[in-house]
Amino acid sequence: MLIFERSHTGRRNAAQAPHHATIADGIPAALLRQDRPLLPEASEMDVVRHYTRLSQKNFSIDTHFYPLGSCTMKYNPRACNTLAMLPNFLARHPLAPDSTGQGVLACLYDLQEILKDVTGMAGVSLMPMAGAQGEFAGIAMMRAYHDARNDTARTEIIVPDAAHGTNPATAVMCGYTVKEIPTDANGDVDLDALRAATGPQTAGLMLTNPSTLGVFEKRITDIQKIIHDAGGLLYYDGANLNAILGKVKPGDMGFDVIHMNLHKTFSTPHGGGGPGAGAVGVAQRLLPFLPLPVVEKLPSPLAGEGLGERGGATYRYLTEKDMPQSIGHLSAFTGNIGILLRAYVYARMLGAEGMNRVAEFATLNANYLMAELGKAGFTVAFPQRRASHEFIVSMKPLKDATGISAMGVAKRLLDKGFHPPTTYFPMLVPECLLIEPTETESKETLDAFVNAMKEIRDEAHATPELVKGAPYTMPVRRLDDVKAARELDLTWKPTASASAA
Numbered sequence: 382m383l384i385f386e387r388s389h390t391g392r393r394n395a396a397q398a399p400h401h402a403t404i405a406d407g408i409p410a411a412l413l414r415q416d417r418p419l420l421p422e423a424s425e426m427d428v429v430r431h432y433t434r435l436s437q438k439n440f441s442i443d444t445h446f447y448p449l450g451s452c453t454m455k456y457n458p459r460a461c462n463t464l465a466m467l468p469n470f471l472a473r474h475p476l477a478p479d480s481t482g483q484g485v486l487a488c489l490y491d492l493q494e495i496l497k498d499v500t501g502m503a504g505v506s507l508m509p510m511a512g513a514q515g516e517f518a519g520i521a522m523m524r525a526y527h528d529a530r531n532d533t534a535r536t537e538i539i540v541p542d543a544a545h546g547t548n549p550a551t552a553v554m555c556g557y558t559v560k561e562i563p564t565d566a567n568g569d570v571d572l573d574a575l576r577a578a579t580g581p582q583t584a585g586l587m588l589t590n591p592s593t594l595g596v597f598e599k600r601i602t603d604i605q606k607i608i609h610d611a612g613g614l615l616y617y618d619g620a621n622l623n624a625i626l627g628k629v630k631p632g633d634m635g636f637d638v639i640h641m642n643l644h645k646t647f648s649t650p651h652g653g654g655g656p657g658a659g660a661v662g663v664a665q666r667l668l669p670f671l672p673l674p675v676v677e678k679l680p681s682p683l684a685g686e687g688l689g690e691r692g693g694a695t696y697r698y699l700t701e702k703d704m705p706q707s708i709g710h711l712s713a714f715t716g717n718i719g720i721l722l723r724a725y726v727y728a729r730m731l732g733a734e735g736m737n738r739v740a741e742f743a744t745l746n747a748n749y750l751m752a753e754l755g756k757a758g759f760t761v762a763f764p765q766r767r768a769s770h771e772f773i774v775s776m777k778p779l780k781d782a783t784g785i786s787a788m789g790v791a792k793r794l795l796d797k798g799f800h801p802p803t804t805y806f807p808m809l810v811p812e813c814l815l816i817e818p819t820e821t822e823s824k825e826t827l828d829a830f831v832n833a834m835k836e837i838r839d840e841a842h843a844t845p846e847l848v849k850g851a852p853y854t855m856p857v858r859r860l861d862d863v864k865a866a867r868e869l870d871l872t873w874k875p876t877a878s879a880s881a882a
């Protein structure tokens with residue numbers, strides 16, 4: 382039921398303390414609307430109950446294990462939220478001058494430095510508002526770099542077939558042709574195919590490492606040599622850094638540009654398409670092209686004691702005047718500040734040692750879960766490889782034996798109290814479940830998930846119809862995905878009964 386359907390004409394939110402504001406005073410009659418806008422009219426209690434009930438219908442990390450591969454649906458400390466929402470941060474106007482925002486600029490500058498350090502890059506811009514926008518910024522910088530050298534015959538970006546869909550989409554948005562290369566039986570890039578695809582037409586390669594198959598590309602040094610020898614650049618899709626934090630740096634692997642999903646790895650809970658922040662990092666040669674604005678730190682002209690914790694430094698946003706070769710602004714104002722502050726607090730809370738532990742626990746949890754599912758007889762896609770932060774299990778044998786697909790298992794998991802893993806991505810493994818337990822889950826939760834998977838397998842053999850009908854316990858049953866995509870209808874129109882109410 383929608384809040385509009387709970388509406389009663391004339392009902393107000395403050396029945397106990399009625400007050401009558403007359404906002405029309407002083408506004409010329411010609412500018413006042415003649416009829417009332419169609420807004421829901423409900424009491425405060427009705428509104429509270431309505432939205433609380435809706436929130437309880439949600440499947441969320443706060444209520445359930447949520448091992449959605451490639452999405453890093455981990456628990457994020459409430460402290461990050463609380464500090465990012467301090468009134469002085471919230472109240473800052475985006476057009477306020479740098480001089481009145483030295484605190485927030487100092488936080489953003491430090492975050493740039495932390496991300497540089499974690500990734501081994503020479504510079505960072507925090508501006509992109511999503512992973513996909515970070516990719517766009519990264520490939521746009523590659524293009525600007527080649528163009529600045531009059532190296533304009535490079536028309537292709539190489540993308541492995543395991544890549545996230547945003548990678549080829551980004552390359553096309555930046556005006557490049559996508560050259561897809563296959564993955565070998567071990568889950569690594571097919572080096573022969575890479576060599577054959579690389580040439581003077583290559584602008585660069587987009588790579589996710591660890592890949593979306595959950596394995597770390599061991600021959601990354603060979604790969605970077607093939608691309609760099611051909612004059613191309615390497616793009617690192619760092620949407621999920623959990624497995625490598627504090628362990629290995631994309632800069633050391635030879636990458637020239639990277640984006641990081643701060644809303645996956647650095648504390649912002651996400652879902653439903655936002656909000657996000659896809660900071661980009663670059664190697665030395667791409668520094669002039671970073672998207673604006675970037676925060677600069679100016680040391681104090683005075684030397685010596687008594688200058689405070691930050692040594693009397695001041696901070697400012699760099700503009701087109703400072704960086705004439707920048708690819709420019711990607712959005713109004715200064716990025717998704719709330720997300721950036723959460724990431725800053727999170728990074729400062731963890732410190733270098735804590736980041737190491739994130740990587741260790743993310744990897745431990747993934748490998749434990751992979752081993753337990755393997756022991757239980759499930760088909761791990763790359764059993765010979767150690768998992769990174771995620772891994773793949775194929776439901777193909779179950780489907781062949783019982784007719785129950787990966788989707789069937791996913792829907793039944795909801796009845797067992799688990800959000801399903803990512804299904805049917807990457808498409809290289811048939812009937813795949815991409816499972817990312819994250820570092821914040823306990824052994825008991827992981828064991829319970831293995832049990833649920835075993836129960837579903839037993840049900841698939843004994844009573845397949847039961848599994849096919851799932852879910853039974855959710856607010857809605859199985860949805861018609863095709864109808865939802867083809868005939869999406871998000872508008873509400875008053876029916877005769879609702880408007881009479």
Ligand SMILES: *Cc1c(COP(=O)(O)O)cnc(C)c1O
Nearest residue numbers: 451511512513545547618620657
């Ligand atoms: C999530 C993700 C992206 C895209 O990030 P958005 O913020 O959703 O645009 C890109 N690549 C990989 C590997 C991802 O997991």
